[in-house]
Amino acid sequence: MKLNFRATSVVVLLAGLAFSCGGGEKSAESGAEASTTTETATAEVSLEDKYKDDPVYIKGLEKVKGSDCTGCHQVDRKLIGPAYADVAAKYENTDANVAMLAQKVIAGGVGVWGEIPMAAHPNLTEEDASDMVRYILLLKK
Numbered sequence: 001m002k003l004n005f006r007a008t009s010v011v012v013l014l015a016g017l018a019f020s021c022g023g024g025e026k027s028a029e030s031g032a033e034a035s036t037t038t039e040t041a042t043a044e045v046s047l048e049d050k051y052k053d054d055p056v057y058i059k060g061l062e063k064v065k066g067s068d069c070t071g072c073h074q075v076d077r078k079l080i081g082p083a084y085a086d087v088a089a090k091y092e093n094t095d096a097n098v099a100m101l102a103q104k105v106i107a108g109g110v111g112v113w114g115e116i117p118m119a120a121h122p123n124l125t126e127e128d129a130s131d132m133v134r135y136i137l138l139l140k141k
């Protein structure tokens with residue numbers, strides 16, 4: 001009886017794994033969908049391509065990747081937090097805005113984009129947070 005129970009949980013576990021693999025395939029499918037609509041895609045260069053050689057972009061992206069930002073933010077789509085492109089569209093790229101947003105990244109905050117709060121990042125230095133924000137504010141269309 002005990003053995004049976006174990007076997008069942010292994011099956012459940014495998015089913016769970018298969019399910020998560022299915023999720024991966026789904027996102028690959030939507031990628032294929034996007035590439036069939038080439039007419040609109042070629043007319044618009046992606047923000048990543050537009051800025052990929054900019055040193056501000058390269059440095060900021062490196063730091064953003066090294067933190068947890070990508071779990072909540074994408075360049076062009078709202079996830080838990082706003083899309084970077086929307087943040088870039090909202091704020092002028094000034095030193096004052098960079099400093100203000102860097103403080104918000106470090107301290108966390110809520111209420112500008114909705115009711116979901118951004119977690120605090122107390123381990124980031126002001127320099128790192130500013131480099132990340134400069135990268136984000138660069139992503140204007």
Ligand code: HEC
Nearest residue numbers: 067068069072080081109110111112113114116117118132
């Ligand atoms: C837990 C999810 C989460 C993580 C992780 C996260 N953010 Fe956010 N972020 C949010 C949410 C939610 C908001 C919107 C907050 C609001 O409405 O005031 C936000 C807002 C922002 C804004 C705009 C702030 C404003 O006042 O307009 C910037 C810039 C930003 N995030 C950068 C970052 C950076 C850089 C990182 C990584 C160090 C990061 N975020 C990590 C969820 C997250």
